[in-house]
Amino acid sequence: MNCTDFLAKLTDYFDGQIDPTLLVEVKEHLGTCHHCEVVVDTTRKTIDVYRGAQTYEFPDELANRLRAAVMDRCKTVGKYPDVEKRASEPVAKHS
Ligand SMILES: [Zn+2]
Known part of the structure; x- marks a missing residue:
């Protein structure tokens, strides 16, 4: 699991709707990624x-x-080389 995968599961994680197997992966990622740890704390x-x-x-x-x-932080760190292409996926427009 990388940051992109983690963020995709973030709402499920907070809703308590997450699959137990994924929950293990999420917690594993949180233990290794300070960025996502901060995101969870802030959220x-x-x-x-x-x-x-x-x-x-x-x-x-x-x-x-x-x-x-x-995404911004991960790109700066350069730790996740696949972030660049994933980040170019369409996102909801700001109103
Ligand atoms: Zn992360």
């Missing part, structure tokens, strides 16, 4: 805020922002 705090305010729904805007931030 958890953000979710707490949302939960306090209204019915919780994982916001697309947040997911896109997190994804962009991690």
Whole structure:
């Protein structure tokens, strides 16, 4: 699992909908990748805020922002050579 795979599972992870096998991989990745560890930490705090305010729904805007931030960092580090082509996949437009 790399950062892209991890981010694809992030919403499932927070929803508790994740497959146990994947959960092991997610936790493994978290143990080795500081970027994603920070993302999870930030996301958890953000979710707490949302939960306090209204019915919780994982916001697309947040997911896109997190994804962009991690991709940016991973590219800078150069640790994941496949990030460049994956990052060029179409993403939701900002309104
Ligand atoms: Zn990562």
